[in-house]
Every structure is written in C-alpha cells, then in structure tokens.
Amino acid sequence: MPSNKVQIIKESLRNKILPSEDVVYKELHTKEKYIEILYIKTVSDGMVIKDNLIIPFFEIANPDQFLDYLQSLPTIKMFEKEDGALDELIRGDAILFYQDHIFLLDSKVDRNNSVLDTTVETTIQGPQSGFSESLPTNIGLIRQRYPQNTLEVESTTVGTISKTKVMIIHDRKVADIQTLHKIKQFLSSIDIEMFQTGEQLLDIIKKSNRALIPVMLVTERPDRVVVNIAAGKIILLVSGSPFAVVLPTVMKDFMSSMEDIYQTYWVAKFLLVLRYIGFMTSLVLPGLYVAVTSYNPELFRVQLALNIAGSRTSVPYPSFIEVLLMLFMMEMLTEASIRLPKAIGPTATTVGGLILGQAATEAGLVSNIMIIITSSVAISNFVVPINAFSFTLRIMKYFVLVLGTIFGLVGVVFGFLLLVAYMVKLDSFGQPFLTLIQSKPSKKL
Amino acid sequence: MNFLNKWKYLMIVVMSVLLLTSCGFKDIDKRYFVVSIGVDLDKTNSKRYLVSLKFAVSNASKETPTEFQIISEKANSMSEAVRMIKTKVDKEIDFSHAKAIVLSEELVREKGNAGIYYWFARRRDIQKISWVAIGRPSALKVLKVKPKSERIPSNALFLSLGKDGSESPYVMSEFLFDMKYRLIERGIDPVLPIIDAKKGFFEINKVGLFNKSHMILTLPPEETKILNFLRRREEKSSNKITRGKTTIVIDTHKVNTKYKIVTPKGKAPFIKVNVSVEGNLEETTKRVPKEKLSDFERAAEKSISKEVKNILVKIQKANLDPIGFGLRYRSRHFNNDDWEQWKQIYPTIAFKVQTKVQIEDTGLIE
Numbered sequence: 001m002p003s004n005k006v007q008i009i010k011e012s013l014r015n016k017i018l019p020s021e022d023v024v025y026k027e028l029h030t031k032e033k034y035i036e037i038l039y040i041k042t043v044s045d046g047m048v049i050k051d052n053l054i055i056p057f058f059e060i061a062n063p064d065q066f067l068d069y070l071q072s073l074p075t076i077k078m079f080e081k082e083d084g085a086l087d088e089l090i091r092g093d094a095i096l097f098y099q100d101h102i103f104l105l106d107s108k109v110d111r112n113n114s115v116l117d118t119t120v121e122t123t124i125q126g127p128q129s130g131f132s133e134s135l136p137t138n139i140g141l142i143r144q145r146y147p148q149n150t151l152e153v154e155s156t157t158v159g160t161i162s163k164t165k166v167m168i169i170h171d172r173k174v175a176d177i178q179t180l181h182k183i184k185q186f187l188s189s190i191d192i193e194m195f196q197t198g199e200q201l202l203d204i205i206k207k208s209n210r211a212l213i214p215v216m217l218v219t220e221r222p223d224r225v226v227v228n229i230a231a232g233k234i235i236l237l238v239s240g241s242p243f244a245v246v247l248p249t250v251m252k253d254f255m256s257s258m259e260d261i262y263q264t265y266w267v268a269k270f271l272l273v274l275r276y277i278g279f280m281t282s283l284v285l286p287g288l289y290v291a292v293t294s295y296n297p298e299l300f301r302v303q304l305a306l307n308i309a310g311s312r313t314s315v316p317y318p319s320f321i322e323v324l325l326m327l328f329m330m331e332m333l334t335e336a337s338i339r340l341p342k343a344i345g346p347t348a349t350t351v352g353g354l355i356l357g358q359a360a361t362e363a364g365l366v367s368n369i370m371i372i373i374t375s376s377v378a379i380s381n382f383v384v385p386i387n388a389f390s391f392t393l394r395i396m397k398y399f400v401l402v403l404g405t406i407f408g409l410v411g412v413v414f415g416f417l418l419l420v421a422y423m424v425k426l427d428s429f430g431q432p433f434l435t436l437i438q439s440k441p442s443k444k445l
Numbered sequence: 446m447n448f449l450n451k452w453k454y455l456m457i458v459v460m461s462v463l464l465l466t467s468c469g470f471k472d473i474d475k476r477y478f479v480v481s482i483g484v485d486l487d488k489t490n491s492k493r494y495l496v497s498l499k500f501a502v503s504n505a506s507k508e509t510p511t512e513f514q515i516i517s518e519k520a521n522s523m524s525e526a527v528r529m530i531k532t533k534v535d536k537e538i539d540f541s542h543a544k545a546i547v548l549s550e551e552l553v554r555e556k557g558n559a560g561i562y563y564w565f566a567r568r569r570d571i572q573k574i575s576w577v578a579i580g581r582p583s584a585l586k587v588l589k590v591k592p593k594s595e596r597i598p599s600n601a602l603f604l605s606l607g608k609d610g611s612e613s614p615y616v617m618s619e620f621l622f623d624m625k626y627r628l629i630e631r632g633i634d635p636v637l638p639i640i641d642a643k644k645g646f647f648e649i650n651k652v653g654l655f656n657k658s659h660m661i662l663t664l665p666p667e668e669t670k671i672l673n674f675l676r677r678r679e680e681k682s683s684n685k686i687t688r689g690k691t692t693i694v695i696d697t698h699k700v701n702t703k704y705k706i707v708t709p710k711g712k713a714p715f716i717k718v719n720v721s722v723e724g725n726l727e728e729t730t731k732r733v734p735k736e737k738l739s740d741f742e743r744a745a746e747k748s749i750s751k752e753v754k755n756i757l758v759k760i761q762k763a764n765l766d767p768i769g770f771g772l773r774y775r776s777r778h779f780n781n782d783d784w785e786q787w788k789q790i791y792p793t794i795a796f797k798v799q800t801k802v803q804i805e806d807t808g809l810i811e
Contacts, residue, residue, distance in 0.1 A: 293473040298541030298572065302501075303597055305478060305542055306511055309503035312474035319472050408469050 003100050009082060010097055013038065016086060028054065033063040039094035039107065048075075048107040049094055063099070070098060075106040087163070113137040116242050120387055121221055126262040130220035131242040135165060138222075138237050138244070142169060145226040156187055158238075159195030165239040166195075174232035182429045183234055183247055198238045198245035202388065212395065214388040215428035217249040224258050248428035250435040255279070257385035278383030281376060283397050283419075286327060287404030287412045289373050290320045295408030307369070314364035320405040322366050326374040327401075329356060331394070334378065474503070477536040480513070480599040481545035483584030484523070484561055486552050492519040494552075494561070496526035499588045500534070501542075501598045513598035515588055523564040540570040545602045546621065547580040547587045547640065553653060553660040559628070566625040573622035576606040579639045579653050579660070586642040593645060605649055606638070614670045614682035615650035628657060631784050632771025636672070639663060654765045662763045668756045674700050674720065675753070675768050683727055688744035691731045695745060695804060697724035706774050708790075715795040716770060720753060722802045738804045745802040757796045764792060 017023055022042040028035050035057060039049065052073060060066045070076055079085055079095070079102035089095055092108035113134035122128075131138045139153060150173040157163050166187065170180060190204055202214045219225060220243050225235050228246045236245040246253070255275050260268040292299045293308060300308065315322055333352040337345050357371045377397065384390035396419055403415035426433035483497040497517040504511050516533055520526035531538055546565055552558055565571050580587035588599075595601040604610025606618040617638050627635040635655040641648040650666040664672060673679045680700045686693050701721045708714040722745070726733060733741065760767065774787045 294471060295469045296541075297473050297476060297478075297539065298570070302478070302480065302542040302544065302603070303600070305473065306501050306503045306597055309473045309476065309478070310511070312472065313503060315474070318470070405470075 006097060006100055006102060009079075009102060010036070012082065013086065013089075013095065017089065028057055030058060030061070032061060033057075033066060033099075036097040037094055038089065038097075040089065040092065043090070043092035043109055044094055044107040045092070045109040049105065052107075053094070053096070053105060067099065067101070070096070070101075070103055073105070077104040077106070078102075079104060110134050110136060115141070116220070118220055121219060121224070121258065121385060123257065123259040123262065126258055127221070127223045129222070131222060131237075131244060133240055133242050135167060135237060135239040138242075139167060139169070141222045142225060142229070142235070142237075145222055146171075146229055148173075151229070156184070158187060158190050159192055161193045162195050164195040167235075167237040167239075169229065169235040169237060171229050171232070174230065175234055176232060176430075179248060179429050179431075180234055183236075186429075187236075195238070197241035198236055198243050199388070201236070201245060213392050213423060213426060213433070214254075215249060215426055215433060217246040217253050217386060218243045218388060219246060219386075220244075221258055227258075227261070228253075248431040250428060250431055250433050251389075251423065252435065254386045254389035255384065275383050275385065278380035279393065281380040282383075282393055284400055284412060284416060285373055285377050285380075286323050286397055287400035287402075287415060288409075289370070290323055290401065291404040291409045291412050294319045294405075299409075308367065311361075311367035311369055315367055316364070320401070322370055323373075323401065326360070326366050326370050327377070327398075329360075330374050330378045334394075471537055475536050476539040477534050478503070478539050478541070479543040480597075481547060481588055481602060482540075482543050482565075483547045483549070483580060483588045484552060485549040485584045486555070487519050489519075493521045494523070494526065495519050495585065496523060496530070497585045497588055498527075498530055498538070498543075499598060500538075510596040511598060513591075515585070517585065523561055540568060541572065543571055544575045545599055545606065546571075546575050546577045547584040548577070548637075549584040550579055550581050550639070550653075550660075552584075553579055553637070553655070556659045559658055562624065562628060565621055571621070573620065573625075575621045576603070577619050577621055577624050577637055578606065578649070579637045581639055581641045583642075587640050587647070590642045590645065590647060592647070602640075602647065605647060612679065612681060613650075614673045614679040615666050617652050617669060617673055617676070617678060627655075630772060632766060632773075632775050632787065633769035634766050636676075636767040654760065654763065654767050656765060661765060662760070664756070667752070668759070671752055671756050672767065675702050675704075675718075675757075677702055684722070684724075684745065684749065686741060686745040686748055688741055691729060691733065691741075693726055693730075693733060693741055694728040695722070695724040695802070696727035696808075697722050699723035704768075704770070704773075706770060706777065706794075713793070713795060714790055715797050716757075718753060718757070718796060718798045720749060720798065720800040722749065722800065723805060724803075725805055726808045733807055735807055738807065742802045742804055745804070746800040749802065750798045750800045753800070754796050754798045757798070761791065761794070761796075766791070 014025065017038070020040070022040050024037070024039050024041050026037045028037070035053075037049070037053065052075065056069055057066065060069055085095060085102070085104060088104050094105040094107045096103040096105055111134065113132050113136070115129045115132045115137070118128060118130040131141065143151065148171060150171050152170055152172050154168045156166050156168065158166050168180075168183065168187070186205070190201075192200070192204065198216075199218050201216060202218070203211050205211065205215060225244045225246065229235060233249075234247045236247065238245070255272070257271070257275075260272065263271065293312070297305050297309075312319070317325075329352070333349060336352070337349050340348050353375070357375070360366045361368055361371055381390055381393055384393055399419065400412055400415040403411035403418075405411070407414065423433050478501045479498045480501045481499045483499070485495040485497070487493060487495045495517055496519075497515050500514045500516065502512045502514055516530050518526040518529045518533075520529060527538070548561070552561075565575070565577075566573070592601040605616060617636060619635065619637050624635050624637070627633050634657070637653050637655065637660070638649050639651040639653050641651075650669060652664050652669045652672065653660040654662040654664065670682055674682075677700075680697060682697050682700070684695045684697065686695060699722070702718065704716055704718045706714065706716050726738075771784075771787050771791065774790070775783050778786070780786065
C-alpha cells in the first residue's frame with residue numbers, strides 16, 4: 001500500500017472515531033522502527049496487546065523481522081476496508097500502522113466467560129452447569145460436548161444498533177437444509193434496533209409481533225443443546241446471552257426435561273405423564289371450578305357438593321369473581337417472588353401463600369376449596385419444564401376460565417378445543433407444533 | 446379503519462353476551478340440594494298425594510353433621526307439588542343429588558300412579574342412577590329417620606342401597622333407569638326394596654314385586670335372598686341347612702344361577718334352573734367331621750332346590766316375572782306372536798331346579 005494512502009486512511013479513521021476518554025492512540029519508537037496503535041482500551045485486552053505487540057516490538061530489533069512476525073501472528077488480519085476496520089475497532093480490535101501496512105490485531109476482551117450454574121432448568125441429576133455470557137466460551141462448550149467434524153458454525157449479526165453477533169450452529173449430517181434456509185432468511189429479515197438475547201425472537205417470529213405460544217425453545221443447558229443438535233435441530237447462540245435458541249421447537253420439546261434422559265425408563269415416563277396432567281390441571285381447573293359449581297353441581301359427589309356449598313355460604317361474590325380474585329393474588333405472588341431478592345423470597349411466599357390464603361378463607365372472601373384449587377393450579381403450572389411455555393400456560397387458563405364462566409361446562413370444553421385448534425395451526429419453521437414424535441438423538445449416531 | 450371496525454365488532458359481540466340472561470349460572474350456595482324424595486298418599490283426602498322433599502342444609506362448619514329440612518306439600522301431581530314447594534324455600538331447588546326416591550307402600554299398592562313413576566324419569570335433573578324404594582310405614586317416616594352414623598342427610602340410605610356401604614343379600618336395590626325399563630318392557634317386571642323406618646335406623650330386607658302398574662306381592666327376607674341369587678346380584682350370604690338333628694350354616698362366597706327355557710315339541714315346556722353354591726361351614730350345632738361334608742352337601746342341595754322352586758312357583762302364581770323369563774323367551778323366539786304365546790305358557794310352565802353345593806372346608810383346622 002502506498003504510504004500516502006496509509007496516511008489518508010489513518011487520518012480518516014482517527015477522525016471518525018470521536019475523541020473519547022477510552023480511545024488510545026499510541027506511537028512506539030525504537031532506533032530502527034516505529035509503529036502506531038489505535039484501540040479502545042475498554043473493549044480491548046491490554047494484556048493481549050502487551051504480550052503480542054509491545055514486548056516483541058522491543059525485543060525484535062530488525063524492522064523486516066518484526067514485519068514477518070506480525071504477518072505470521074494468527075490473531076492478526078490484514079486491513080481490507082475502512083468500514084470493516086472501524087467496526088472491528090469498536091468491538092475491541094487494535095489497528096496497527098506499521099511501515100506501509102495496516103493490520104488488525106484481535107485483542108477483544110472476553111468478559112463474562114465464566115460458566116454459570118443452571119438456575120432456570122434445574123435437574124436433580126446430570127450436568128449442572130449452563131452456558132456463559134461469552135460467545136466463544138459457549139461455542140467451546142458445544143464443541144467439547146459434540147466432537148463431530150460435521151458441526152457447522154456460521155455467524156451473522158442482528159440489530160441495527162446493537163449489531164449483535166449470532167452464531168448458527170447445526171450438524172450438517174442431520175439438520176434439514178430447508179429449515180436452515182428458512183431460519184437464515186428469518187434472521188436476515190429481522191428489523192430491530194437492540195438485539196440482546198434469543199428470547200426476543202419469540203415475538204419477532206410472528207408477523208404481528210404478538211405471540212401467545214412460543215415456537216422456539218430457549219435453554220441454558222449445553223447438554224440439551226447438544227442433544228438437540230444430534231436430533232437435527234438448529235441452534236442460535238447470541239453474544240452476551242447465556243441462553244441458546246433451539247429451532248424448530250414443538251410442544252413435545254417444551255414438555256420434556258433433560259432429566260428424561262437421566263432417569264430410568266418408567267420413572268421418565270411417569271414424570272412425563274405427570275407433566276401433561278399438570279398442564280391440563282393448570283389449564284382447565286379454574287374454569288372447571290366455575291363451570292361445575294355454578295352450572296353443573298351434579299358432577300360432584302353429594303358429599304363434596306354439600307361441602308363446597310357450605311364453605312361458599314359466607315362468600316359474597318359469585319364463583320368466577322372468587323376465582324379471579326384468588327388467581328390474581330397468586331399471579332401477584334409469583335411475580336413478586338421473581339423480583340424479590342433471593343433472601344426474602346421464601347418469606348414472601350410464606351406470608352402470601354399461607355397467611356393470605358388462610359386469612360382470605362377466615363374472612364369469608366373465598367371458600368376453602370378455592371384455596372386448594374388456586375394452589376394446585378399454581379403448583380402444577382410450574383411442573384412444565386420450560387419457562388417460556390409455563391408463562392404461556394398462565395395466560396391460557398384465563399381464556400378457559402372466561403368461556404367456562406359464560407357457557408359452563410360446554411364453555412370449558414369449547415375453550416380447550418379452541419386452544420388445541422390454535423396450537424394445531426402453529427408451526428415452527430415448517431414443523432407442526434403438535435408433532436407427536438419427540439426429538440431424540442437417533443440411534444444410528 | 447379496518448382495524449377499528451374489527452374492534453367495534455368484537456365489542457358488540459362481547460357486550461351482547463353480557464346482555465344474555467344467565468339461565469344456567471347459579472352458584473352452588475344458591476342451590477338447595479334435594480337428597481331424597483318421598484311420595485305418600487294424602488291421608489286427609491283433600492288432594493291425591495303428599496310429596497315430601499328432604500333438603501340438605503349445607504353447613505359452613507365441618508364439626509357438626511349436616512342438617513336437613515323436610516318440606517311436604519299436598520298436590521294432585523308431582524309437578525304441582527314441586528312448584529308449590531319452590532315457593533316455600535329461599536334457594537333454587539336442585540334435584541341433581543336426589544339419589545333416593547321413596548314411595549309409600551299404600552301408594553304402590555294402588556293402581557293408576559304410573560304418572561309419578563315416569564315423572565322421575567322425565568325430569569332431566571334427577572339422576573337416572575337414583576335408587577327407588579318402597580317406604581314403610583310411610584315415605585315421610587323413612588325420610589325422617591336420622592341414623593347416628595350419617596353426617597350427610599340420607600347418606601345412610603345411599604350407602605345401604607348402594608354397594609358402597611353394607612353388602613347384603615337381603616337388599617335388592619333398584620335404579621330409576623332400570624325401574625323405568627322394567628315398567629315398559631314386556632317380559633320383565635319391576636322389583637323394589639322395602640325400607641322399614643325404625644327409630645334411628647332402617648331395615649331393608651324385603652322386596653315388593655310389581656306388575657306393570659302396581660305392587661302385587663311382597664317377599665319376606667329369606668325369599669328376598671333367594672330372588673337375589675336368581676338375579677345374580679349378591680353372592681355373600683349364609684344358608685341354614687338342617688340334616689337330621691344337626692343344623693349347619695353355610696357361608697357362601699360364590700353363588701351362580703343359570704336358567705334355560707326348554708320348549709320340546711309336543712311336550713310341556715319347562716324352565717331348567719341350575720344353581721351352584723360354593724362356601725364354607727360357618728356354624729354348626731354339632732361337630733361335623735370333614736368326611737361327613739358330602740352328606741351335608743346333598744342335604745343342602747335338596748333344601749336349596751326346594752326353596753328356589755317354592756319361590757319361583759309363588760311368583761308364577763302371582764303372574765309376575767321379576768327375573769325376566771318372558772324377556773328371555775322373547776329373545777329366543779322370533780314369532781310375531783311370541784308375547785301372546787308366552788302369556789299362555791307362563792302360568793303353567795314347570796320349574797326343574799338342580800342345585801350343586803360345594804362345601805370347601807369346615808372352617809376349622811383339624
């Protein structure tokens with residue numbers, strides 16, 4: 001490169017990068033040679049610059065030899081375009097001007113690369129650590145668990161401002177090319193300013209940006225990711241988020257826990273059935289309570305009917321207001337316990353759950369049976385292993401409740417049917433949402 | 446604009462739903478549950494019937510047993526009575542838990558009360574699995590009985606009529622749907638248990654046999670048991686057998702009866718009844734050694750055969766058919782006039798009863 005052109009580029013780069021506190025422009029001199037370095041110290045690793053550049057600069061006296069050294073350094077790239085160089089500079093590269101050459105030294109600082117413990121999808125047995133917030137570490141974790149040469153890693157950026165790096169990972173041998181194509185198309189079509197984590201995709205996937213049921217799975221477990229890769233799924237890793245997105249995802253995936261693999265056959269099957277029962281309970285029970293107590297009390301045994309009637313005698317409001325009141329309190333409690341610091345969390349749930357429930361019954365605001373219903377709805381809601389889906393479940397039950405209030409038992413059945421119909425309509429990148437065949441690594445592998 | 450229209454449309458739909466009068470919505474505490482229904486004849490003769498409804502008064506406290514209230518009304522029909530009772534209570538009458546229907550003995554002995562029987566079957570809200578029974582001395586007296594063991598009104602009645610509670614060969618319970626079927630179907634007649642109201646408990650060990658309109662015959666407890674065997678309803682029972690000077694009691698755990706209507710050409714038709722009984726010795730007046738058991742088996746066979754035959758003949762003489770011989774005949778003969786044929790055959794048909802008794806052991810380790 002002619003030296004006057006280098007001068008022009010240098011000037012223009014220095015002009016474009018505004019004089020910030022953390023921008024470093026340094027000239028290093030020895031008798032034989034000098035080098036100019038431009039980097040941002042807050043996103044660059046000073047140690048890397050020191051070890052790879054400054055120390056060798058003073059140790060290698062010969063200018064040509066130092067040039068050879070630079071060119072053979074694996075973390076160094078040749079300058080190609082001004083825009084690209086500027087991008088890299090912002091991300092933490094150092095730009096070197098040496099003789100008539102411009103180099104980019106990869107000195108990005110890798111913060112938050114410690115592996116986190118799983119907190120959302122905990123299991124009793126099996127691996128306990130999740131992803132970290134650093135993209136290279138996460139890819140390393142996956143590669144470690146999936147040592148196959150067919151594993152492909154591609155990268156793209158999402159977000160007009162955040163320019164977040166997103167890695168698309170899949171096994172070329174088992175992944176469906178068409179699905180991959182669809183996903184890439186989807187990623188390139190995203191129009192968003194700030195892209196921070198994979199969960200944001202849940203809404204973006206719908207044209208209206210208003211999704212009720214998630215059609216992609218967000219997980220913090222590398223073991224789940226690896227199992228899904230082996231099953232032919234495609235993984236998105238987002239820089240700065242300890243969560244991976246698994247695509248395409250159907251309902252079976254939401255209802256499966258990693259523990260299904262780590263338990264014996266019958267235990268795993270039992271737990272699976274339990275989860276579906278929990279799902280149904282949480283979805284239908286509030287609506288069913290209203291429908292049965294207010295429309296069809298003949299469904300109860302006579303003993304239970306009289307019990308409920310007895311415990312409801314002091315309740316001034318109709319059953320659906322009673323249910324709404326209690327569910328509302330329960331939602332508050334759930335929300336509060338997420339926000340609360342870990343140390344106070346258990347206290348709040350005790351105060352809210354036990355004392356409030358007891359007091360509400362004593363005060364005659366709700367019946368005894370209602371407390372049982374509310375708590376069983378709340379508990380069974382969290383039996384669903386994937387958080388995003390269990391949140392959806394929290395909303396869906398109100399739909400059934402409203403229909404049950406208006407139309408009785410028929411409404412409950414109809415509401416459930418409508419939800420099923422909606423789920424039938426959904427698809428995740430070509431995979432029907434209610435696909436019944438669970439994704440498991442095929443035996444051939 | 447399009448968006449706005451859609452919301453407007455939705456709002457109209459939602460608001461119009463709110464306008465609908467809730468015909469079905471009635472909270473459980475605003476309902477007054479009828480647990481049993483009693484129908485008597487009106488003794489003062491001003492009206493035809495005396496209808497009593499037993500309501501469970503739901504109680505907020507779990508400590509005290511649930512109380513009940515009986516409201517009676519004189520009327521010429523069930524519907525009138527219920528409409529009038531409605532004016533006497535503060536909550537909506539709910540029949541969905543009325544699981545016991547008690548008809549007084551005088552009522553069922555009279556003809557022309559079929560309207561009542563069908564009223565229960567016609568009402569949508571009365572469960573067809575309710576039990577129907579005959580009350581002695583009156584239906585109201587049966588409703589008024591309050592056994593100490595029950596915590597929910599009429600629960601004792603439900604438990605003793607159903608198989609949830611006591612199981613006895615002397616109780617022959619009858620469901621409402623089955624009664625209606627037997628009232629209509631040719632070749633099978635209704636059987637209702639008779640409940641005697643005592644002080645603080647019930648005694649259910651007799652049955653009343655109906656023809657298509659009213660009760661004709663009542664059976665004492667031992668005959669009720671035999672009829673239960675024939676209908677294969679209950680297998681646990683005890684049978685007293687006397688042989689010489691020794692009396693033994695067999696505790697049965699398996700009783701099976703089969704019958705076949707044989708119509709040989711040119712000869713008189715007969716019904717072959719096979720009874721097989723399996724059981725243990727439960728009580729003896731004298732020591733019975735194991736070798737002697739077969740002798741007692743023979744004696745038991747003889748006595749059971751006799752008992753069965755006696756009761757079959759007794760029922761036949763009354764021209765009743767609670768077991769359903771007629772229905773069996775009709776199901777095996779496809780002539781157009783099978784029913785007329787059967788009506789001719791039945792009064793003279795002979796019963797050939799064969800019993801096989803097996804006493805498995807003496808019940809003692811010797």
